[in-house]
Amino acid sequence: MAALxxxxxxxxxxxRQYESLLMTAVRFLAVLLATMYINGRIxxxxxxxxxxxxxxxxxxxxxxxxxxxxxxxxxxVLLHLYTLAMEAAAVGAVLFLLILLLYYRFSPKxxxxxxxxxxxxxxxxxxxxPIAGGLLYSAGSALTCVVAIVFNSFISFVADNEKTLGQVxxxxxxxxxxxxxxxxxxxxKGMIVMAAAAAVTALVVYLIRRLAVRYAWYIAIAVGAIxxxxxxxxxxxxxxxxxxxxxxxxxxxxxxxxxxxLGFFLFNLDYSRIENTQFEDDDYYYYVKAVPKIxxxxxxxxxxxxxxxxHTPRKKPAETPVAGRPEPEDEYDDGxxxxxxxxxxxxxxxxxxxx
Amino acid sequence: xxxxxxVKLMTRMAIYEKNSGAxxxxxxxxxLNDYISGQFLRSFICVTISFIIIAGVYGIYNFEELMLxxxxxxxxxxxxxxxxxxxxxxxxxxxxxxxxxSVRYLKMRKRLEQxxxxxxxxxxxYREEGDR
Numbered sequence: 001m002a003a004l005x006x007x008x009x010x011x012x013x014x015x016r017q018y019e020s021l022l023m024t025a026v027r028f029l030a031v032l033l034a035t036m037y038i039n040g041r042i043x044x045x046x047x048x049x050x051x052x053x054x055x056x057x058x059x060x061x062x063x064x065x066x067x068x069x070x071x072x073x074x075x076x077v078l079l080h081l082y083t084l085a086m087e088a089a090a091v092g093a094v095l096f097l098l099i100l101l102l103y104y105r106f107s108p109k110x111x112x113x114x115x116x117x118x119x120x121x122x123x124x125x126x127x128x129x130p131i132a133g134g135l136l137y138s139a140g141s142a143l144t145c146v147v148a149i150v151f152n153s154f155i156s157f158v159a160d161n162e163k164t165l166g167q168v169x170x171x172x173x174x175x176x177x178x179x180x181x182x183x184x185x186x187x188x189k190g191m192i193v194m195a196a197a198a199a200v201t202a203l204v205v206y207l208i209r210r211l212a213v214r215y216a217w218y219i220a221i222a223v224g225a226i227x228x229x230x231x232x233x234x235x236x237x238x239x240x241x242x243x244x245x246x247x248x249x250x251x252x253x254x255x256x257x258x259x260x261x262l263g264f265f266l267f268n269l270d271y272s273r274i275e276n277t278q279f280e281d282d283d284y285y286y287y288v289k290a291v292p293k294i295x296x297x298x299x300x301x302x303x304x305x306x307x308x309x310x311h312t313p314r315k316k317p318a319e320t321p322v323a324g325r326p327e328p329e330d331e332y333d334d335g336x337x338x339x340x341x342x343x344x345x346x347x348x349x350x351x352x353x354x355x
Numbered sequence: 356x357x358x359x360x361x362v363k364l365m366t367r368m369a370i371y372e373k374n375s376g377a378x379x380x381x382x383x384x385x386x387l388n389d390y391i392s393g394q395f396l397r398s399f400i401c402v403t404i405s406f407i408i409i410a411g412v413y414g415i416y417n418f419e420e421l422m423l424x425x426x427x428x429x430x431x432x433x434x435x436x437x438x439x440x441x442x443x444x445x446x447x448x449x450x451x452x453x454x455x456x457s458v459r460y461l462k463m464r465k466r467l468e469q470x471x472x473x474x475x476x477x478x479x480x481y482r483e484e485g486d487r
Binding site for chain 2: 288
């Protein structure tokens with residue numbers, strides 16, 4: 001296990017050197033995949049589906065805040081919907097407006113979940129999103145997942161019924177189509193079950209991973225995955241949604257693996273990144289690159305001698321030290337060796353300055 | 356000679372200023388009560404607009420039934436129901452607003468206190484140097 005941690009440290013150190021580049025690449029890919037997903041499902045406006053424009057949108061998406069990127073994607077969706085049918089665009093606009101007013105008002109910081117959701121859905125592993133959200137962000141990621149699922153199922157509903165919606169019909173049918181679209185959202189039991197499972201999972205994962213217990217992250221992943229599986233299966237049975245049980249199992253399993261890898265690499269990081277700062281005092285200009293330290297303590301084993309004396313007190317060994325028993329070397333020593341003690345590891349900084 | 360301790364302090368402060376310093380400073384210009392009241396006002400506006408949108412969509416969705424029964428409707432009972440729904444919606448949303456923004460305010464205070472501690476240490480370090 002210690003070898004694994006050393007490998008982890010090496011990989012993280014290597015990644016940190018190129019961190020900003022890596023994060024930009026991930027964001028670029030996420031925005032590109034989301035745009036491709038939208039254009040693939042509901043690409044009714046030909047101008048927007050050109051690959052060059054998609055690349056430009058993805059490039060812009062890497063430069064601006066995540067929430068603004070989400071808003072741009074929402075506008076793209078609306079333009080496509082408008083090309084198909086005015087009613088679809090109207091319902092879409094209402095949906096987006098409500099989400100904007102009620103949810104984005106809190107300016108959530110987990111727009112990455114939103115951007116990556118279409119990609120994970122296409123790959124059949126949307127179950128990883130609530131787990132990752134609970135691990136990496138706040139309890140609010142439960143809502144982000146719900147919003148992503150509602151968006152996604154609305155897009156899918158429009159794509160599946162494009163013929164019905166695209167027909168040119170008389171004025172009187174406007175309300176009929178409007179009702180058809182709203183029914184499509186409100187009575188989509190599959191979506192409701194998925195959203196409930198995601199919300200509960202994200203909340204539970206968040207609550208468990210914050211607990212001050214050993215392996216909190218891994219317990220959170222396991223409990224979250226099992227809970228999600230149970231809610232999906234129970235929902236499927238009681239509402240007859242027709243989800244494929246095999247696919248759910250496979251999806252959840254792969255999601256757990258991805259979440260475990262995430263947990264292994266990001267566990268206990270305080271998300272402080274490499275920071276390039278500059279400041280000055282009376283004598284110098286400082287250009288400082290601050291690199292957060294990650295330290296893995298070497299496994300330390302304390303050998304305990306168990307005294308066979310009959311008068312050994314059984315309790316409060318700290319107050320009445322037993323001869324031959326070593327004193328705990330650090331205040332967090334709990335007698336189990338040092339494994340897991342990096343829960344409390346401090347991140348500190350290394351400095352160098354250039355003139 | 357570069358004072359390493361001082362560089363550490365200044366770096367930590369510069370990182371804070373770059374990341375959340377400006378926003379924290381803005382938030383800190385309010386007392387907790389004023390800050391929360393301001394957020395309540397924004398929430399109130401958001402909830403009201405949302406409620407009008409939802410009511411409008413509901414109205415269009417049930418357009419035919421509404422038109423058919425508009426004369427037989429008990430308007431007073433309808434108004435009471437609408438106001439009750441709005442009140443519940445608003446109250447729920449304001450509770451969430453209160454929780455979210457009081458937590459944010461308290462976290463901001465903690466960050467700012469750390470910043471001022473660093474600032475005092477820095478000032479002390481310069482004073483010491485001046486004494487020498």
